[in-house]
Structures are given as C-alpha cells and as structure tokens.
Amino acid sequence: MALDVFDVPKLAEEYAGKSPQQILKLALDQYDDLWLSFSGADDIVVLDMAWKINPQIKVFTLDTGRLHPETYQFLEKVRKHYGIQLEILSPDQQALEAYVKEKGLFDFYESGHGECCGVRKIAPLRRKLAGVDAWITGQRKDQSPGTRSHVPVIEVDGGFSGPGRELIKFNPLANYTSEDVWNYIRMLEIPYNSLHERGFVSIGCEPCTRPILPNQHEREGRWWWEEATQKECGLHAGNLIAKG
Template sequence: MALAVSSSIAISTSTFQSSQSKLSQFGSIRVLKKPFGVGVKSSQPRSFVKPINARDSVVPTTPSEAIETKEEDYELLAYQLENASPLEIMDRALEKFGNDIAIAFSGAEDVALIEYAYLTGRPFRVFSLDTGRLNPETYRLFDAVEKKYGIRIEYMFPDAVEVQALVRSKGLFSFYEDGHQECCRVRKVRPLRRALKGLRAWITGQRKDQSPGTRSEIPVVQVDTVFEGIDGGTGSLIKWNPVANMKGNDVWNFLRTMNVPVNSLHSQGYISIGCEPCTRAVLPGQHEREGRWWWEDAKAKECGLHKGNIKQEDDAHLNGNGAVHANGTPDVGADLFNTQNVVSLSRTGIENLTRLETRKKPWLVVLYAPWCPYCQDMEESYVGLAEKLAGSGVNVGKFRADGEQKEFAKHELKLGSFPTILFFPEHSSRPIKYPSEKRDVDSLMAFVNALR
C-alpha cells in the first residue's frame, strides 16, 4: 500500500522497525499489525481529527496535505469502476479519502463492508445511527463486530429534545398513520447529517437489487446530492457503494465464506433490518424491502438517508397520471390487469359501490398504480383469478388509486400501500381488506371463498 506524503516529509526506513507489530486502537481506526516497511518523520506536528461522534477523543491521521483534494469526474470514475470487485472499490475509496471517509453500518448485511475494508489492510472508520428503537439482536451484532475487528463503532444519536417533542405531540407510533418520514427525519436523517458534516466521503451498503422502486440505477461512486461534507455546499460529499452490483445471494455467500458475524434476525426471516416497529420478516418469495414500512407504497421505501435515489420524474408520473418510459417520457397508455374479466372502475363507480348496503353480486377490487413493481408482479395471478371467477357470481374490478385519487383511496378505501385488495360482500356496506401479502391465485381464491 503506497503512503502519500507531502514534499516536506522526510522518509526514514528505521522509524517503524523500532515499533513492533502491535494492534493499536484509536476511536474506530484500525492500525495494521505489521509495519508499513517505511516510516514517516515530519517537520510539522502530527495532525489529529476527532471521530465523528466523540468530543473528547482524537483520531491520529496523516497531515492534511497528504489527503487528495483535486477535483475529479466521479461519473467517469464510476464508469471506470463499474466492473470492479467490491474489494477493489473499497480499497480505492479508503486510499483516496483516508481518515475523511467512514462506513455507514446499519447492523444488517452492511457488515460485508467492514469485512472488505478489513481485507484491504488499510485503516478505516465505522459509524452507525442508534435511533433508540433498534432490535436487541442488532445491538448484540454491534458488540460482536467491534470485538472481531478490534474497532469502536462511532454511534450517532438523535436529539433528545426533538424525540421528546415528537413522541409527546404525536405518540410512539404516529408513523403508521401519517408515514415514516417524520420519525426517520428526527431519529436518522438529522443524526446522519451531523455525522457527514465531519467527512468528505461515506461508504454505504446499497445494492441495485434491494429496491426496484428506488435503487435500481445507483452507481458504485457518486456525488451525494442530499448531504454536505466537511467543506460544505453541493458536491462536498462523495458516496461510495462498493456492493452496488452484487446480488443479495452473492453478499450472503461472501459472509458465510468469511465467517462474518451477522444479525441473528436474519435466521428468523428478516432480510432488510431497520427499527423494530418498522421491520418485519418476509415470506418466501417476497422482496426483501417488503419487510420495511410495509404499510406504504414501494416508491416511498427510503428513510431519507438515500433520498437522492427517489427520482424527481415527470409530473405525469408523480401525479399518477401515467407511467414513464426509460427515457423519462410519460406513457399515459400503460396500464395493468387488462382483460375483459376485470372491470375498470371510475371514481364515480367505486364511490357508488361503497355506498351500496346491498349488492346483487359481491365484488373483488384491487387498488393499484401501474408504476408499482408489486402491482406488476401480481398482474398474472390477478388476471388468472379473474378468469377463474368468470361466471361464478363474483365481479372482479380494478381502481387506479394513485395521483389525484390517492387521498380519496386512503381515507375511503383503506388504501395503505399498493396493491390493496378489497372484497365487497353482498350484504355489507363495508369492504373487507385482504390482509396477506401472498398474492398467488390460490391464496386470493381462498380469501374470496371464505367470504362469499
């Protein structure tokens, strides 16, 4: 590993030979057990940088002149590293930013990042956001990781006054009613903002396959457009995503091969792990992000830490008035569940259906959005169900509930997230919401048969 120094630093071959291979720990910087082979003597004092969450401890680093500060085209760098291994990307990030970069560790498979950093042989820093609502298993993982790698994770905590004000005014579980963004802003985004203000770059465990709605196009390195680094201003912070191109199975094969400690919740069906109230296990075949904020739309499943992933697309898409082509142009003709066996209900039609206290036939209706990947995934099974129910006395319908219709659907039709499936019995004015996320034909059929 090359050691970058300024011209005013003299190189001595004997400095490190007098200090034996001994593990030293400063904050969360790991110093190699073996000497570099050459030492550093400086005519100026050694510089010190505080860890991002400590006020009274210091982290030794090389003089600031040694940190590369020249401007770089990060789009070009991302292109050059597109086919690089996670280890190579991690090594490049640590080499480039030294003590001014840190790994964001969430207590899930992000431990792979720490293992890759360890394998580079370079010093590295790790920080984590303790929201105060994590699972006990996550805290145990933190402890195991610190002991295995000989580091100290730099914890960031939310402001106690802000948490107190939120809980006193809206209760402990307000996010189930009005969305998770406000709680995440207090408990995660603002602490992260404080952490990143002490850095020039950070390393995340984002992968393209984690969320089809928000992460499908993330590069391995990018300028962070949401947060600011130590220098302040747009472009002052760089985000590295070394495992962006890895599949979930590949990450887990790596973790098992390297015998890396992992969160015990994974063995209980949890894949993507966040705060305890907002995380649940997923069923076989479900996407991993369905276990996070399951009551909300797939497009909203970011807590704010990676808000830049949510594209500001064409107004037609944001308003739910049409899907969008890959080139960004609206495709107002795109739709789902297009079959003669599924009746397309207008706003007036669905309102009339809800007002009827007695119906001639029961109805099964899906509230959907064409851009929702989970709606797209269930299209075949819903169409197949409609074919099975044709002539059975049960009407099958659909109501597009995004855009201008979303508020109505949330308040009048029990819309939580897309898709929401409702059954309107013959002799009841209230629809019954399908409670499961199993959307195969047999499961949906069992639901209908139990109620008609």
C-alpha cells in the same frame, strides 16, 4: 488527495465493473476523512472487506433508539470481532422528546415514517456527514429495484453535500446481489445479525421491520403498511430522487 468532483462520473463508469475491494481501495487511498456507515444488517460484508484492506477503517452506526435487541447485540459482537471503535450516532434528545410528545411513539403507522426517520436517522446522519469528506455505504441495486436500480459505485452525494462542499459517496456493493452477499458471509464465516435466521432480510427499526414470506422482495419487510415507492428512510433518497 481527494477526487475532483468532475472526475466522479468518469470514475463511476470506469469502476462499475471492478470488484468491491478495488472500489474500497480507491476510496481508502483517496481519503483520510472517510467513514463507513454500518447498519447492523447485511452490510457486514462491506465492513469486512474494508477492514481487511485497512483495519483502522472508521465506522459509524445509527442508533435510533428503536432497534431490535438482536441488532444491539450484533453491533457489540462486530465491535469485538474486528477490534474497531464503533461510533454510535443518536438522535438529538430535545428534538426526539418534542416529536414523541407531539406525535406519540407510533405515529408513523398513521402518518408515514418520514418524520420519525427524519428525527431518528436523517438529522444525526446529516450532523455526522457535515464534517467528513467521503463515506461508504452497503447499498445495492437489488435491494429496491424501484428506487435503487441506478445506484452507481461512486457518486457525488446529492442529499448531504452543502454549499461549496461536495461529499463523495462510495457504494462498493452496488452490483452485488443478495445471493453474492450471503455467499460471502457463509464462505468466510463472518458474523451476521441473528434476526436473519428468523426470516428478517432487510433490518431496520423494530416497529417498522418484519420477516418476509417466500418470494417476497426483501424491502417488503420494511414499512409494509406503505406504498412500495415509499420504502426509503431518506438516508439515500436525495441521490435516488436526483436520478429519477
């Protein structure tokens, strides 16, 4: 059984005050072809929650080819810790080779990160989501108050739905804060990326991520050379733009 798209706004309102586990239970009950997107950062919490409800949860991650060594090590640690198959999505080889040949390896410092993210992240994700019914993310409202402050717990994915096909997106941690996430990690002693111990909070590709200073917002460590309003890679931008 799947959700009627017309019921999604009502369900989002109904579940806005419910726990992440209740939102995940709804998702898992409604969809067989449901995938969890895991980035190797603090969304380990949503993976842990989902796995405890259904150890057969299907999980994918994006390997851009530019991740930190610590992130690759963490992905393998997670795979073994939970005993799950972790589907690795990679960029199209020809598209990536053409981009690098034309623009080089560090064009994003001059031209912005949009094109690089498009090749390394958005295209592989679009390819994956074209064949699924629903997906789960770890995004939170407090990750980027300027662009994610209105993230609902359930939504029709405006960025990756297609003609005659509505993709449903679950954001069970939407109302969690960074403090909530780290209280969960510490209390249950689940794995986390060792980069967090070195001041990295929001972790992406190695060239585009750096530690933050005290009292800086976590997204200030991402694409720091760009305006604050540009600190999205495009994975969720279609939905964020749609909400204004």
